[in-house]
Every structure is written in structure tokens, then in C-alpha cells.
Amino acid sequence: MIRLINVCKRYPGGHQALTNLTFELEDGEMAFLTGHSGAGKSTLLKLIALMERPTSGQLIVNGKNLGKLKTHQVPYHRRNLGLIFQNHQLLYDRTVFDNVALPLVIAGHRHQEVRRRVLAALDKVQLLGKEHLYPITLSGGEQQRVGIARAVVNRPKLLLADEPTGNLDPDLSAEIMGLFQDFNRVGVSVLIVTHDYDLIRSMPNRILHVEHGKLEGDYPRRDRPAANPAEGQTQVTQSSERDATDEEDGDE
Ligand SMILES: Nc1ncnc2c1ncn2[C@@H]1O[C@H](COP(=O)(O)OP(=O)(O)OP(=O)(O)O)[C@@H](O)[C@H]1O
Ligand SMILES: [Mg+2]
Numbered sequence: 001m002i003r004l005i006n007v008c009k010r011y012p013g014g015h016q017a018l019t020n021l022t023f024e025l026e027d028g029e030m031a032f033l034t035g036h037s038g039a040g041k042s043t044l045l046k047l048i049a050l051m052e053r054p055t056s057g058q059l060i061v062n063g064k065n066l067g068k069l070k071t072h073q074v075p076y077h078r079r080n081l082g083l084i085f086q087n088h089q090l091l092y093d094r095t096v097f098d099n100v101a102l103p104l105v106i107a108g109h110r111h112q113e114v115r116r117r118v119l120a121a122l123d124k125v126q127l128l129g130k131e132h133l134y135p136i137t138l139s140g141g142e143q144q145r146v147g148i149a150r151a152v153v154n155r156p157k158l159l160l161a162d163e164p165t166g167n168l169d170p171d172l173s174a175e176i177m178g179l180f181q182d183f184n185r186v187g188v189s190v191l192i193v194t195h196d197y198d199l200i201r202s203m204p205n206r207i208l209h210v211e212h213g214k215l216e217g218d219y220p221r222r223d224r225p226a227a228n229p230a231e232g233q234t235q236v237t238q239s240s241e242r243d244a245t246d247e248e249d250g251d252e
Pocket of ligand 1: 011012013015016017035036037038039040041042043044
């Protein structure tokens with residue numbers, strides 16, 4: 001679904017945000033992307049979404065070599081992606097319905113189709129019945145779920161989320177991660193930037209760890225969560241912790 005080959009990104013002004021990044025995210029895979037502030041995580045998502053272009057290297061997303069896409073093809077590329085940001089970027093003068101409908105309206109879908117898909121997306125994130133409310137009247141977790149509904153309303157093959165649980169308490173964070181797992185279970189590929197080590201330690205998914213723009217760790221999917229997620233205070237950067245829990249395959 002995503003393939004990076006020696007991707008480098010240097011911003012104008014000279015900052016080297018990513019250096020020789022090479023990895024692959026399989027079709028239908030869900031992985032976390034971790035790393036310190038400024039490590040280059042958001043930059044990586046922006047490259048995949050073509051909000052930025054790499055300085056060198058190749059990015060292949062959904063079978064397309066992004067370096068070969070022309071500017072007019074970018075919107076079509078984005079339609080295959082669902083993007084979720086920490087500050088969910090909702091429009092506060094529009095209802096929940098209108099916020100979620102936005103990508104479909106932009107893509108020119110008919111009214112009936114928009115309505116059907118928006119209600120289906122709101123149903124998935126358990127917000128059916130709140131479509132006429134304004135985002136400001138919703139809780140933080142509900143607003144985040146509106147952002148997720150908007151990201152999935154186009155039925156993207158790939159979801160990219162940048163710290164989607166950054167402002168949420170542990171219960172809500174677990175709920176949001178559960179939603180991503182639900183989408184992943186039906187075949188959507190998912191890449192989630194997160195600092196929430198406590199939460200992802202209890203989840204089986206692969207973890208990619210970036211430091212100073214370089215891929216410093218790639219910890220494969222574990223087949224089931226640790227028996228006691230609270231155990232082991234070590235960071236995910238220590239491979240021994242994950243090796244110890246690696247076992248034979250067996251998907252859900
Ligand atoms: N538009 C830009 N112009 C110049 N430098 C930038 C730009 N965007 C990001 N950078 C720099 O690139 C580096 C990586 O930034 P990035 O936003 O990818 O980090 P991050 O890992 O997402 O950090 P955080 O966890 O704080 O969100 C940082 O040093 C940042 O200052
Ligand atoms: Mg960031």
C-alpha cells in the first residue's frame with residue numbers, strides 16, 4: 001500500500017526532516033509511527049498525502065509512483081486517502097452532517113448518495129442522531145470521531161492519522177484506536193502517528209520508530225497483546241521487549 005525507497009526530505013531553509021527512509025506497509029496492514037517531537041512523523045504523512053514532495057527517493061502509494069503524478073492528479077490521489085489530524089480541523093460553522101459530507105460534495109456526488117454515505121459513516125463512529133448538531137456542542141472525543149467519519153466517508157483504502165488521540169483521556173483514546181482496528185479489520189490500511197506508548201504497548205500492531213528523520217526501529221506485528229499490558233516499563237524502542245512476546249501468526 002505504501003512503499004518508500006530512500007526517501008529524503010529537506011525543507012526550504014535547509015532543515016533535513018527525513019533521511020533515507022525505506023519501508024513498506026502492506027495492503028491491509030495497520031502500523032503505528034512513533035518518535036520524538038520533530039522526528040519527522042508529520043512530514044512523512046504529508047509526503048504520502050502529497051502535501052509535500054520529497055527531495056529525493058521514491059514513494060509508491062496504492063500502486064502509484066507519487067513522483068510521476070502531475071499536479072492535476074493530486075486530488076484523485078487524495079480521494080483514496082483518509083486523513084485525520086490531531087486538531088481535527090472541523091468547520092465550526094457547519095453541522096456534523098456538513099462536515100462529514102464535505103469530501104463527497106467536493107467530489108461531486110449526488111445528494112442522495114451523500115446522505116446515504118454520511119449517515120453510514122456516522123453510524124460507524126456511533127454518532128448517528130448527532131448529524132444536525134454543531135461540532136462545538138460535542139465532546140473532544142465526539143469531535144475526533146466526526147473527523148474520523150469525514151476521513152472514511154470516501155471509503156479510502158488508506159487511513160493516515162496524526163496523533164488522533166493526542167487530546168483525549170485514556171478511555172477515549174482506546175476507543176478511538178479500537179475504531180481504527182475496526183476499519184483495519186475490513187481491509188483498510190492504517191498508519192497512525194502516536195506518542196501514546198502506554199496504549200500501543202497493549203496493541204499487537206507493528207511499530208515504526210523514527211528518530212531525527214531516520215527509521216531507527218521496525219517492530220513487527222505481535223499476534224496477541226501482552227498478557228498484562230501494564231508489565232514492562234521499557235520503551236518500545238527496546239526490541240527485546242517485543243521479541244519476547246513474538247509468537248506464531250494468527251490474525252483476527
Ligand atoms: N514547513 C516546514 N518548513 C521548514 N521546516 C519544517 C517544516 N515542517 C516541519 N519542519 C521541520 O522538520 C522537522 C520535522 O517536523 P515534523 O513536523 O515532521 O515533526 P514531528 O515528528 O511530526 O513532530 P511532532 O511530534 O512535534 O509533531 C522539524 O524539525 C520541523 O521544524
Ligand atoms: Mg507532527
